[in-house]
Amino acid sequence: MVEEKQLDINNEEEIKKSPTDKVDGHRERMLRTGIACFMGMLTGILSYVIIGNPSVSPGESLSILGWLFLLAGIVFQKHIFMVFKIDYTKLGGKDWFYQAFMTFAFWFISWTILLSLQ
Template sequence: MMSEEEQLQITPEAPKGKGADEKAQKQAAHMQRIKRTLVACFMGIAMGLVSFYVSGTVNPATGLQPNAIIGVLFLMAGVVFQKHIFMLMRIDYTELGGKDWFYQAFMTFAFWFISWSTMLTTTLM
C-alpha cells in the first residue's frame, strides 16, 4: 500500500491556466443567467397575482375583470422594475442587450399570463 505522500506525488495536479479561468467565467456567467431568469419568473408570478387582486371582481358571464387594463400595466411595471432588482442583486444590467431584455420581458409575460389566467379560471368554479 502507498502512503499519502506517495499518492500525492503520483496524482498530477490540475493545470491552472487559461482553461480553468475560462471554465470559471463560463460558470459565473451561467449562474448570472439563471438568476436573471428566476427574477423574471418570480416577477411574472407576483405581477399576475397583483393584477388579479387589483383589477376587480371577476364577471362570471364573461370571465373577465372590469379593470383588466390595470393588469397589463402591472405586467409592464414588472418588466421595468427588474432593472432595479438587478441592481439590488449586484447583477450588471448594462451588459444586457435588446435580445436579453426581450427574453426577460417574455419570461415575465409568460408567468404573468399563466398565474393571472389560473386565478381567473379558479374563481369561476
C-alpha cells in the first residue's frame, strides 16, 4: 500500500515536469554521454601514444597501463562533471555503469583503430 503511493507520487512528479525541465534533463544526459565518449577517445589515444603496440615486446607487460588509463578516465569524469556543474550525486549505479561502458567502448575502439594503422 505504501509502495503503491510512493510509485504514484513518483509518476506524478514525472508527469508534472515542464517542457523546459525535460529539455534541460535531455541536454544534461547528452553532455554526460559526450564527456564519456571524449574521455574514452582521450584514454585510447593516450594508451596508443604511451604504450604503443603491447604485443611488440612480449617481455614487457605495459598493456596493464591501458587499463589503468581507462580507469583513470572513468574516475576523472566526476571532476569534469563538477566543472560543468552537473550534479553527479544524483547519479545511480546504473548511470555510472553507463558512463563506464561508454568510456570503455570508445577507449577500446580508438586504441584498436590506432593499432591497426601501424
